[in-house]
Amino acid sequence: MLLKKYLSTLPGFAFMTEEDLDHIASAMDVEEYPEGHVFLYQDKPARAFHLLLEGAVKVGYYGRLNRYHAVRMLKPGEFFGGLSLVDSKPVMANYAADGDVKVASLPLSAFLLLYQPNSALGCHFQHVIASHLAWDLKARHLALRDLLGKLYPAG
Amino acid sequence: MSEDIWAEYRDLLADLLGTDDLAPLLDRAAPVAIDNGQVLLKDSEPTDSMYLVLSGRLEVHIELDTHTIRLGEIEAGNWVGEVAYYTHCDTACSTVMALEMSTLLRLPFEAYTDLVRSQAEVACRLTHLLIAMQVQRLRATVNDPVLDPEGRLLMLGDLSIPIDQQPLHHGGVLDFIRKLTGIR
Numbered sequence: 001m002l003l004k005k006y007l008s009t010l011p012g013f014a015f016m017t018e019e020d021l022d023h024i025a026s027a028m029d030v031e032e033y034p035e036g037h038v039f040l041y042q043d044k045p046a047r048a049f050h051l052l053l054e055g056a057v058k059v060g061y062y063g064r065l066n067r068y069h070a071v072r073m074l075k076p077g078e079f080f081g082g083l084s085l086v087d088s089k090p091v092m093a094n095y096a097a098d099g100d101v102k103v104a105s106l107p108l109s110a111f112l113l114l115y116q117p118n119s120a121l122g123c124h125f126q127h128v129i130a131s132h133l134a135w136d137l138k139a140r141h142l143a144l145r146d147l148l149g150k151l152y153p154a155g
Numbered sequence: 156m157s158e159d160i161w162a163e164y165r166d167l168l169a170d171l172l173g174t175d176d177l178a179p180l181l182d183r184a185a186p187v188a189i190d191n192g193q194v195l196l197k198d199s200e201p202t203d204s205m206y207l208v209l210s211g212r213l214e215v216h217i218e219l220d221t222h223t224i225r226l227g228e229i230e231a232g233n234w235v236g237e238v239a240y241y242t243h244c245d246t247a248c249s250t251v252m253a254l255e256m257s258t259l260l261r262l263p264f265e266a267y268t269d270l271v272r273s274q275a276e277v278a279c280r281l282t283h284l285l286i287a288m289q290v291q292r293l294r295a296t297v298n299d300p301v302l303d304p305e306g307r308l309l310m311l312g313d314l315s316i317p318i319d320q321q322p323l324h325h326g327g328v329l330d331f332i333r334k335l336t337g338i339r
Contacts, residue, residue, distance in 0.1 A: 011243050015271055087290045123279035127271065130282050133289035134241030140293070141217055141238075141248045145198075148219035 003030060003104055006053065010077055012131030015124050023121060027110040032102050039080070039103065040095040046084035048105040052076050055101030061093045072139055073098065079132040085111050086129060160186055164209045164260070171207075171232055171321060172280045179274035180281070183266035187259045195259070196236055196247040203245065204263045205236040211257020216250040227295060228254065232318040237285050240264045283322055291316050 004025040007013050013021065030053065033039075040046050042062055057074040071093055074080060084091045085108060106114070114125040161168070161181050169175050187206065189195055196202055198218040213229040226249065229235055235251050242248075262270075271278040 012241070083290060083293055086286060087294070089294070092294075117279045117283055120275060123275050123282065126279060126282045126286060130237075130286050130289065131241045133286060133293060134238045136293055137238050137289060138242045138244070138248050144217045144224050145219050148217065148222045148224060152220070152222045154220065 003028060003053075007051075010128075012128040013124075015127055017120075017124075020121050020124050024106070024114065024125070027114070028104040028106050030102065030104045032100065033097050035097055035099050037097040037101070038094060039097070040084070040091045040093075042092065042094045043090045045088070046081040046091050047108050048081060049079065049085055049108075049111045050081045050095075050106075051079050051104045053102040053104055056098040057095050057101060057103075058098040059093050059095055072143065078135065079128075082129050082132045083136065086115070086133075164258075167209060167232065167318070168207075168260075170318065171284060172277065173322075174277070174280065176277065179270060179277040180262070181260075183270060184260045184262045187261045189253045189257050189259065191253055191255050194250060194252045196249065196251040198248065198250040199246050201245055202236060202239050202247040203265075204261045205234055205240055205267065206251075207234050207260040207262070208232065209258045209260055211259075212254040213257060214252050214254050216252070218250050223250070226292075230317075232321060233316060234285055234288055237289075240267060287322050288316060 004021045007021050007025055008016065039050055039057065052074050054076055057080065059071040059074060061069045061071050063069055080095050114122060116122045117126055165177065168177050195206065195213065198216065208229055208231050210231050213235065215226040215229060217224040217226060236247065238248050239246065
C-alpha cells in the first residue's frame with residue numbers, strides 16, 4: 001500500500017497538495033506490530049503521532065484501584081496520540097494493538113515541525129489535527145450516548 | 156453607508172484571531188442572537204454551521220430521548236459546532252442551549268471551507284484556535300459520570316478557554332525548540 005495515496009483518501013487531508021502529501025508520507029515510519037504492543041501509555045507523554053493502517057488498536061483506561069476500562073477500538077484510518085503532542089501533556093489512556101497491526105508513525109520532531117502554522121503545509125497539517133481531535137470528541141459523545149442508552153433503556 | 160454590525164465585537168475578534176484583518180472571516184459570517192433557553196444546536200439533528208460566542212453563555216448536553224448528560228458551559232470567545240464540520244457530519248453531536256441572552260457569529264461550513272481554500276492565513280489562525288478548544292474539551296470532562304437525584308448525568312467540565320488564555324499568536328522556532336526539549 002502506498003502511504004501517500006492512503007493519506008490522500010483521509011478526510012482531514014482534503015486540502016493537502018501532492019507536495020504536502022509527499023512531505024508527510026516521507027516523514028512517517030510504517031511498521032508492523034504484534035498483539036499487545038503498547039503504542040501509548042496512560043499518563044506518559046506521546047513520542048509520535050500514529051495512524052492505524054491495518055488491524056485494530058484498543059483504547060483502555062486504568063481507573064481507581066488500577067481497574068481497566070475498555071474505552072473504544074480504533075479502526076484503520078484513525079489517528080492517535082495527537083492530543084498529547086499538541087498540549088505536551090500525558091496521554092489519557094492506553095493504546096495497544098489488538099492482534100497484529102500495521103501503523104504509520106510520525107516522530108515527535110517531525111510532528112512539531114509540521115505543526116508550525118507559518119507555512120501552507122503547516123496550515124494544512126493543522127486541519128488534519130483539528131479533524132483528528134474532532135473525531136475523538138465525537139467518539140466520546142457517542143460513548144456517552146451509549147451510556148445513556150444502557151442506563152435508561154427504551155420502553 | 157451601512158452600519159458596522161460587528162463594531163461591538165471587533166476587539167474581541169481581533170484578540171482571538173491575533174490580527175486586525177477580520178474581513179475574510181466577517182464577509183462570510185452573520186450575527187445571530189438567541190434568548191435564554193433557546194436551543195442553538197440539537198443533538199443528532201441537522202446542522203450546517205459553526206458558531207463563535209461573542210457574548211452570553213451556553214450550556215452543552217448529550218441527549219438521548221429525555222435523558223441528558225451535561226458536559227459543561229461555553230463562554231464568550233469560544234466556538235461550538237465545529238465537530239460536525241471536521242467529522243463531515245451534517246448532524247450536531249450535542250445540544251447547545253443559551254443560559255442567557257447571547258450573541259454569536261455564525262460561520263456556515265461551506266464558508267469555512269471557502270476560507271480555508273482562499274484565505275489560508277486567516278483560516279489557519281482559526282484552525283489553531285479550534286484545536287486549542289478541542290484540546291480543552293477533551294481534557295476537561297471527567298471520567299466518572301455522576302448521577303444527580305433527577306436521574307440526570309453530570310459531567311461538569313469547564314469547556315471554555317478564558318479569552319486571556321487563548322492562543323493569540325502562532326508559535327515560532329523558539330516555541331518549537333522549547334517544546335522539543337521540554338523547556339517551558
